[in-house]
Amino acid sequence: MKIDAVELTLFAWDDIPPTKYTSGAQNQSGKSNLALLSIKTDAGIEGNAFLGSATNPAETDAGALIRFLKPILMGKDPLAREELHAAMRMRQRNMGLRTVGACDTALWDIAAKAAGMPLYKFLGGGRSAIGAYASSQVLESPQAYAEEAQQFKADGWKAYKIHPPHPASEDIKVCEAVRKGVGDGYTLMLDSTWSYRYPDALRVGRAIERLGYLWYEDPLNEEDIYSYVKLCQKLDIPILATEYPAGDIGTYAVWLTERATDYLRGDIPIKGGLTTMLKAAHLAEAFHTTYEVHHGGNSANNMAQVHFACAIPNTTYFEVLLPHGAHKYGVLNDIQIGKDGLATAPKSPASAPSSTST
Numbered sequence: 001m002k003i004d005a006v007e008l009t010l011f012a013w014d015d016i017p018p019t020k021y022t023s024g025a026q027n028q029s030g031k032s033n034l035a036l037l038s039i040k041t042d043a044g045i046e047g048n049a050f051l052g053s054a055t056n057p058a059e060t061d062a063g064a065l066i067r068f069l070k071p072i073l074m075g076k077d078p079l080a081r082e083e084l085h086a087a088m089r090m091r092q093r094n095m096g097l098r099t100v101g102a103c104d105t106a107l108w109d110i111a112a113k114a115a116g117m118p119l120y121k122f123l124g125g126g127r128s129a130i131g132a133y134a135s136s137q138v139l140e141s142p143q144a145y146a147e148e149a150q151q152f153k154a155d156g157w158k159a160y161k162i163h164p165p166h167p168a169s170e171d172i173k174v175c176e177a178v179r180k181g182v183g184d185g186y187t188l189m190l191d192s193t194w195s196y197r198y199p200d201a202l203r204v205g206r207a208i209e210r211l212g213y214l215w216y217e218d219p220l221n222e223e224d225i226y227s228y229v230k231l232c233q234k235l236d237i238p239i240l241a242t243e244y245p246a247g248d249i250g251t252y253a254v255w256l257t258e259r260a261t262d263y264l265r266g267d268i269p270i271k272g273g274l275t276t277m278l279k280a281a282h283l284a285e286a287f288h289t290t291y292e293v294h295h296g297g298n299s300a301n302n303m304a305q306v307h308f309a310c311a312i313p314n315t316t317y318f319e320v321l322l323p324h325g326a327h328k329y330g331v332l333n334d335i336q337i338g339k340d341g342l343a344t345a346p347k348s349p350a351s352a353p354s355s356t357s358t
């Protein structure tokens, strides 16, 4: 089997609700665009993926994918993922890893289709569903967070994660209000989006430790490993870092050798695809810890990632980032969380969209 076409089709994405997580990750214009990637083969099997998100329009990466990655892929065996992934990563100095992530996802799609299996089974998974958590955007008041968390709890979702407004004193108020709203026993997490210096990180960490939160995500800048080490030593609550830096498997090593995080984390666009994620999940397994899957930024990535999360034994919950209108677009039969609180992997061989709604 050989790759005989690499095509990108850009399509508009309008009517995105105002969305904000950090000052660097937001969309207030309501507009973005995605691209459907099609990697075609002489065997008639086509692999698909999406490029882009509500906060990173595909048009910013599309040219780089065609210019730098298409020549690497054309004429090659699509099942030689390790070789192709290594060759594509060599172009990191020319472009971001989001393009590599899209191509890698499409190659896994080809492999699962060639095997005639849904991706989770092709990856060795024995389950087809995983508990989901609702992951907030920045909301206007502690009460707004508490009400949202109560609603998701009532709807059967397994957990709720806060992206807080900052500063730290306000974040503690939000965490207290949400705990009070959902009661003891409901699973809560905090993602502080790399926002604190060490003293605030410690103060917030101690507060959510007291409130019984499950994990404390990205309190400090991802370059501040020195302070992450101190924080890990001081706090009992597990720290979840490594969503950033962007990079391949090698970026995880220092976090483990320095004991700067308790859990590992990653996704398709930031880490460059399922190939890296699978290695990182196994690396976490070697340290008897978990690999938590970050939301994928678009519907196709999230569908591939639910297959992935079902296939690895050492992950906790599946992230569904809010609001839905800023993350679900362009596929038929998108992931829906039922009253059982589960995200379910489709049983068909296609792990990514072969048709779009636009």
Ligand SMILES: [Mg+2]
Pocket: 191, 217, 218, 243, 294
């Ligand atoms: Mg995060």
